[in-house]
Amino acid sequence: MKNEISVQLFEKAKSFFPGGVNSPVRAFRSVGGTPIFIDKGKGSHVWDADGNEYIDYCASWGPLILGHANPTVLEAVEKTMKNGTSFGAPTRLENELAELILSNNPYIEKIRFVSSGTEAVMSAIRLARGFTGRNKILKFEGCYHGHSDSLLVKAGSGLVTFGETSSAGVPESFVKETIVVSLNNKEAVIKAFEQFKDEIACVIIEPIPANNGLLLQAKEYLQFLREICTVNKTLLLFDEVISGFRIGFAGAAGYYDVKPDLITYGKIIGGGFPVGAYGARKEIMASISPEGNVYQAGTLSGNPVAMSAGIAQLTECLKPNFYKDLESKTQVLIQGLKRNTKHNFTVFSVGSIFWLAFTDKKEIRCAEDIDSDSMKHFKTLYHALLENGVYSGPSGYEVGFMSEAHTHEDIEKTIRAFEIAFEKL
Numbered sequence: 038m039k040n041e042i043s044v045q046l047f048e049k050a051k052s053f054f055p056g057g058v059n060s061p062v063r064a065f066r067s068v069g070g071t072p073i074f075i076d077k078g079k080g081s082h083v084w085d086a087d088g089n090e091y092i093d094y095c096a097s098w099g100p101l102i103l104g105h106a107n108p109t110v111l112e113a114v115e116k117t118m119k120n121g122t123s124f125g126a127p128t129r130l131e132n133e134l135a136e137l138i139l140s141n142n143p144y145i146e147k148i149r150f151v152s153s154g155t156e157a158v159m160s161a162i163r164l165a166r167g168f169t170g171r172n173k174i175l176k177f178e179g180c181y182h183g184h185s186d187s188l189l190v191k192a193g194s195g196l197v198t199f200g201e202t203s204s205a206g207v208p209e210s211f212v213k214e215t216i217v218v219s220l221n222n223k224e225a226v227i228k229a230f231e232q233f234k235d236e237i238a239c240v241i242i243e244p245i246p247a248n249n250g251l252l253l254q255a256k257e258y259l260q261f262l263r264e265i266c267t268v269n270k271t272l273l274l275f276d277e278v279i280s281g282f283r284i285g286f287a288g289a290a291g292y293y294d295v296k297p298d299l300i301t302y303g304k305i306i307g308g309g310f311p312v313g314a315y316g317a318r319k320e321i322m323a324s325i326s327p328e329g330n331v332y333q334a335g336t337l338s339g340n341p342v343a344m345s346a347g348i349a350q351l352t353e354c355l356k357p358n359f360y361k362d363l364e365s366k367t368q369v370l371i372q373g374l375k376r377n378t379k380h381n382f383t384v385f386s387v388g389s390i391f392w393l394a395f396t397d398k399k400e401i402r403c404a405e406d407i408d409s410d411s412m413k414h415f416k417t418l419y420h421a422l423l424e425n426g427v428y429s430g431p432s433g434y435e436v437g438f439m440s441e442a443h444t445h446e447d448i449e450k451t452i453r454a455f456e457i458a459f460e461k462l
């Protein structure tokens with residue numbers, strides 16, 4: 038595989054950016070080698086700077102549920118752009134995207150648009166604290182919620198712990214407000230509520246944890262969280278930045294039919310542009326400025342170009358059988374991969390999200406159950422897949438995404454690429 042141009046570009050990039058990138062996982066550190074620089078994408082395919090073509094399952098980390106350069110999205114964006122790109126004043130496009138979402142989602146009544154998933158979660162946490170008048174939050178090890186200070190916290194040792202910061206630059210005093218427990222563990226949550234009665238503003242979870250492998254939770258566990266939050270007057274926050282509009286239009290809340298108090302969105306909502314959002318019932322959202330006293334603002338919030346991309350993409354998602362077709366294509370891929378019986382692996386999936394783990398466990402519900410040693414196989418697999426025309430997120434902890442643009446031919450090619458790659462293990 039030729040990669041001279043990517044190598045050159047990366048060398049240059051290293052003189053500009055820390056580690057040569059603008060977001061750490063892109064540097065290929067966990068798979069080794071040089072990141073490939075992408076020149077263009079169309080449908081399910083991307084082309085790199087050296088002219089190599091790949092079938093793409095990264096999809097910009099999830100947003101591109103229609104594939105790259107979708108004509109409907111592009112047309113909407115072009116039309117909007119010609120009338121100016123930003124006003125910092127309300128536009129009708131914000132109303133349109135909000136109406137599209139709220140009229141098809143029974144779990145929230147009002148919404149606020151921001152510019153990233155991180156910002157959505159950071160703002161929703163502030164809202165939870167402002168609304169409840171409490172300071173502490175409870176999160177789960179293995180869930181990612183963006184890079185705001187109070188969430189860059191990993192579990193210490195023990196059932197219920199204040200975490201340790203997972204990044205330099207986060208003050209110890211912030212970490213004291215974040216309790217970290219294991220996923221799929223009722224006892225730890227019960228104990229946390231005993232220990233910090235009336236102090237926990239919200240419990241935040243990815244209802245479909247998909248940032249550290251795919252750690253599917255039982256519906257019953259989410260229902261348990263719902264109940265314990267209600268009893269303790271704590272808000273339940275579903276971080277649906279990945280699962281929103283991915284597992285169905287109403288995300289994981291709709292999929293499991295569990296009603297959280299707050300939901301955050303990102304990724305798909307912006308059609309490939311920087312959009313995030315948080316929503317809740319009216320009384321909770323009334324705490325947000327200028328209606329209430331929880332401050333939150335943004336120069337580019339509700340940006341018209343991004344809104345029109347979101348409207349175009351979400352309108353496609355609402356078409357009949359959209360999610361059913363995505364899921365059945367994903368199943369075709371998974372069944373094809375399973376025909377290989379020479380290696381010990383399991384493919385976990387929900388809807389159009391899938392994750393291959395080198396394990397014979399049939400269930401992995403918490404981060405501690407992932408065998409980190411097995412990730413060494415992923416490196417080999419990853420580079421062999423690249424050489425055979427399949428691109429995905431460069432880490433064994435990342436999930437893959439099927440898009441509307443993937444064809445059955447793509448899937449057959451992918452299965453063959455995996456077969457060749459498995460031979461290298």
Ligand SMILES: *Cc1c(COP(=O)(O)O)cnc(C)c1O
Nearest residue numbers: 153154155181182183276278279
């Ligand atoms: C991607 C992601 C975020 C962060 O979103 P950014 O747009 O990268 O800031 C937060 N929460 C979840 C669940 C995510 O998947």
